[in-house]
Amino acid sequence: MAGSKTFQKPSEKGYYGEFGGAFIPEMLFSNVEQLRTRYLEIITEPEFLKEFDLLLKDYAGRPTPLYFASRLSDKYGTRIFLKREDLCHTGAHKINNTIGQILLAQKLGKKRIIAETGAGQHGVATATVCALKGLECIVYMGEKDIQRQAPNVARMKMLGATVIPATSGSKTLKDATNEAIRDWINHPIDTHYIIGSVVGPHPYPDMVARFQSIISAELKWQLKEKTGNNNPNAVIACVGGGSNAAGSFYHFLDELQVQLIAVEAAGEGIESGKSAATTSLGTKGILHGSRSLVMQTNDGQVVEPHSISAGLDYPGIGPLHAHLFVTGRASFYSATDTEALNAAFLLAKREGIIPALESAHALAILEKIKFAKDDNVVICLSGRGDKDLETYMKAMEGVKPNA
Amino acid sequence: MSRIKELFVKKKQNVLNVYFTAGYPALNDTLPILKALQDAGADMVELGMPYSDPLADGPVIQSSSARALANGMTILKLFDQLKNFRKEIHLPVLLMGYMNPILQYGFENFCRDASEAGIDGLILPDLPVYEFENEFAKLIRKYNLDFIFLVTPETEEMRIRKLDEQSSGFLYAVSSSSTTGKNATLNQQENYFNKLRSMELKNPVMIGFGIKDKSSFSKACSFANGAIIGTAFINILENASLKEIPVRIRDFINCLK
Known part of the structure; x- marks a missing residue:
C-alpha cells in the first residue's frame, strides 16, 4: 500500500502489498x-x-564509478550521471x-x-x-x-x-x-x-534486492560528493525481472521525493504481439513461485515474450516492482528494440561507452521524458555491450534487428 | 461422505489412481479416456489441467500439456466436456493443476464449477499449506471438495502431521524428491514409507512419482493404500486414435494387476 511504512521490506511471508509469497511445490519446501x-x-x-x-571491493571492482556524462547531458539538456555497473568484473551488476x-x-x-x-x-x-x-x-x-x-x-x-x-x-x-x-x-x-x-x-x-542494494548505497555517497545532495531527482533502470532496478532504487524507495523510473522492453512494440512489457501487457498471476504481474492468456497460460535483449525477455517482473507499479511509487515506461539500439549507438558515439542492450533500454527513455536543466538524473548502466556485438554489427549493416 | 472417502472405506489396498492430461492426445479424448479407465478397472482418476509452466512435472507430462494446449484445451472447455460426465462415470475424479490458470478463472468460480460438474477433489502442487489456510481453504471447503497435499522424503514429521490434518481424501506421498516421471527406487525409500505408516495418519496414503509397471505398483502398494501412475500412462496414450484408446488402456491396466 502507498501509505505503508516501507517499500523496501516485504512481510515475513514475503509479500510486498499483494505481491510475492512462496507458491512452491512441497518438493521445494525444505530448501x-x-x-x-x-x-x-x-x-x-x-x-x-x-x-x-x-x-565486492577486491574481486568485483567496487565501488563502481558514478560518471557525469557531460556530452549526453548537453544533448538532453539535463544533468545525467551513469552508474557504471558495466565496469564490474564479468561485465554487469x-x-x-x-x-x-x-x-x-x-x-x-x-x-x-x-x-x-x-x-x-x-x-x-x-x-x-x-x-x-x-x-x-x-x-x-x-x-x-x-x-x-x-x-x-x-x-x-x-x-x-x-x-x-x-x-x-x-x-x-x-x-x-x-x-x-x-x-x-x-x-x-x-x-x-x-x-x-x-x-x-x-x-x-x-x-537478491539486498545483495544488489550496494548500487544505491554507493549512489548515496557518490551523489553527495558530486552534487552535494544524497538524493538525485530521478533514478532510471531497465527491468526484466528487475534486479538492477531493485538495487538502484533500494535506498531511495522510501525517499518519496526521488522519482523512480523503470523501463521495460517493448520489443517490436507493445501492441505488436512481440513484446516483454509486463506492466503494460500483464495481469495478476503467479510465475516462478510468487504472485506478481504476468504476461498471460485469458486462460492463464504464460505467454512467450519477445525482446532484442535476452536479459529483458521475461514474461513477469519481481513482486517488489509489481508493488511499485500498482502503488505508483515507480513510473513504468518501455522502449522498443529499435529505440534501444539507437540509444546504444548514441552512447557509444557521445560518451565512448558501449552499453549492454538491456541498459540501452534505460538510456532510450531520455528521448521520452524531459527533465529540467538542473535535475540530477542517474541511469543505471547495468552491463557492457561486448556480449551484444553481433546484434550491433547487424544493426550497422542495416539488418533489421531480429532476436 | 465424499466419493474418495467412500472408495477408501470399500477398498483399503491396491487402490489404483491414474493421471492423465485433459485434452491429450486429442481435445475431445477426455471423456473416452475416463470411460475406458473405469471399464478397465481403475479406482480413481487424476485429471490434469494443462499449464504452460508445470514445474512439478517431468518432460513427458509437460509435453502432453503442451500438446493439450495446442489442441485448444482450457479450463472452460474442460468443464464443458465434464458437464454430464457423472451420468456415466462413478469413479472419484480429482483435478490436478497449477494455481495461475485457476486464479485467472477465478478461484471461487473454479471451485463452484468443479463441484457442480461432479469433481471430488483438487491437487494443486504449487498451493502451499500456508497460503491454503490463509486464503483458499474456506472456498475449497465451501464447495465440498477434497484437497490433497503432497509429502516428500524431506518432509519433517511435524509438517507431515500438519499436511495430513489439512488434507482430506488421501495424502499424496511423493516417492522420492523429484519431478514426475523419474525412475524412483522405492526400496531406498523404505524408511520413509515405514515412517508414514507408523504415524497412523488420518488419511489413507497413496504413493506417486516413478510408479510405472506391475512391479513398482505392487511394491508401492505394499507400503501404502495404493499408488498413482501418470507418466507411464501418458506414454501409452501417445498417438492413440479414439478407437485404440480403450484397448490400450485395458491392456495397460491388466498388466498392473
Missing part, C-alpha cells in the same frame, strides 16, 4: 524454508559482511548478487550450484563465483539464448560450468528458470539455486 529461516541471520553476520565487502549467494550457499553447506540465465550475464557471474569457491556449477539457458549469446556461453564453459540448454516453450529465460527449478526439486539436499533476479519464491526477491 526454500531453510533459506527463509536463515538468510537474514547469515547475511547480517559481521563475518559474512566482512567477506562480502572484501570480495549480476556479480553483486552471485558473490552474496555463493557465500550464503557455503554457510548452508551446499556443494552444487545451479542457475538460470537469459543474456548469460548471470550465468557468467555464477560460473565465476563457483570457480572462485571451487563449487560445481550447472547453468540452464534457453536454447535460443545460447545461440544469440555465444560469447557468454563460451565464458561459462571456460570457467568450468556445465551449460544445459532449456528446450521447452519459448526456449528463453522463462524456460531456463523452469528447468533450474526442476533440477532443484530433483536435488533437495546438496544444491543451492542462485536465482539471478528479484523473482522467485520468498526469500529470493528480498535476498
Whole structure:
C-alpha cells in the first residue's frame, strides 16, 4: 500500500502489498524454508559482511564509478550521471548478487550450484563465483539464448560450468528458470539455486534486492560528493525481472521525493504481439513461485515474450516492482528494440561507452521524458555491450534487428 | 461422505489412481479416456489441467500439456466436456493443476464449477499449506471438495502431521524428491514409507512419482493404500486414435494387476 511504512521490506511471508509469497511445490519446501529461516541471520553476520565487502571491493571492482556524462547531458539538456555497473568484473551488476549467494550457499553447506540465465550475464557471474569457491556449477539457458549469446556461453564453459540448454516453450529465460527449478526439486539436499533476479519464491526477491542494494548505497555517497545532495531527482533502470532496478532504487524507495523510473522492453512494440512489457501487457498471476504481474492468456497460460535483449525477455517482473507499479511509487515506461539500439549507438558515439542492450533500454527513455536543466538524473548502466556485438554489427549493416 | 472417502472405506489396498492430461492426445479424448479407465478397472482418476509452466512435472507430462494446449484445451472447455460426465462415470475424479490458470478463472468460480460438474477433489502442487489456510481453504471447503497435499522424503514429521490434518481424501506421498516421471527406487525409500505408516495418519496414503509397471505398483502398494501412475500412462496414450484408446488402456491396466 502507498501509505505503508516501507517499500523496501516485504512481510515475513514475503509479500510486498499483494505481491510475492512462496507458491512452491512441497518438493521445494525444505530448501526454500531453510533459506527463509536463515538468510537474514547469515547475511547480517559481521563475518559474512566482512567477506562480502572484501570480495565486492577486491574481486568485483567496487565501488563502481558514478560518471557525469557531460556530452549526453548537453544533448538532453539535463544533468545525467551513469552508474557504471558495466565496469564490474564479468561485465554487469549480476556479480553483486552471485558473490552474496555463493557465500550464503557455503554457510548452508551446499556443494552444487545451479542457475538460470537469459543474456548469460548471470550465468557468467555464477560460473565465476563457483570457480572462485571451487563449487560445481550447472547453468540452464534457453536454447535460443545460447545461440544469440555465444560469447557468454563460451565464458561459462571456460570457467568450468556445465551449460544445459532449456528446450521447452519459448526456449528463453522463462524456460531456463523452469528447468533450474526442476533440477532443484530433483536435488533437495546438496544444491543451492542462485536465482539471478528479484523473482522467485520468498526469500529470493528480498535476498537478491539486498545483495544488489550496494548500487544505491554507493549512489548515496557518490551523489553527495558530486552534487552535494544524497538524493538525485530521478533514478532510471531497465527491468526484466528487475534486479538492477531493485538495487538502484533500494535506498531511495522510501525517499518519496526521488522519482523512480523503470523501463521495460517493448520489443517490436507493445501492441505488436512481440513484446516483454509486463506492466503494460500483464495481469495478476503467479510465475516462478510468487504472485506478481504476468504476461498471460485469458486462460492463464504464460505467454512467450519477445525482446532484442535476452536479459529483458521475461514474461513477469519481481513482486517488489509489481508493488511499485500498482502503488505508483515507480513510473513504468518501455522502449522498443529499435529505440534501444539507437540509444546504444548514441552512447557509444557521445560518451565512448558501449552499453549492454538491456541498459540501452534505460538510456532510450531520455528521448521520452524531459527533465529540467538542473535535475540530477542517474541511469543505471547495468552491463557492457561486448556480449551484444553481433546484434550491433547487424544493426550497422542495416539488418533489421531480429532476436 | 465424499466419493474418495467412500472408495477408501470399500477398498483399503491396491487402490489404483491414474493421471492423465485433459485434452491429450486429442481435445475431445477426455471423456473416452475416463470411460475406458473405469471399464478397465481403475479406482480413481487424476485429471490434469494443462499449464504452460508445470514445474512439478517431468518432460513427458509437460509435453502432453503442451500438446493439450495446442489442441485448444482450457479450463472452460474442460468443464464443458465434464458437464454430464457423472451420468456415466462413478469413479472419484480429482483435478490436478497449477494455481495461475485457476486464479485467472477465478478461484471461487473454479471451485463452484468443479463441484457442480461432479469433481471430488483438487491437487494443486504449487498451493502451499500456508497460503491454503490463509486464503483458499474456506472456498475449497465451501464447495465440498477434497484437497490433497503432497509429502516428500524431506518432509519433517511435524509438517507431515500438519499436511495430513489439512488434507482430506488421501495424502499424496511423493516417492522420492523429484519431478514426475523419474525412475524412483522405492526400496531406498523404505524408511520413509515405514515412517508414514507408523504415524497412523488420518488419511489413507497413496504413493506417486516413478510408479510405472506391475512391479513398482505392487511394491508401492505394499507400503501404502495404493499408488498413482501418470507418466507411464501418458506414454501409452501417445498417438492413440479414439478407437485404440480403450484397448490400450485395458491392456495397460491388466498388466498392473
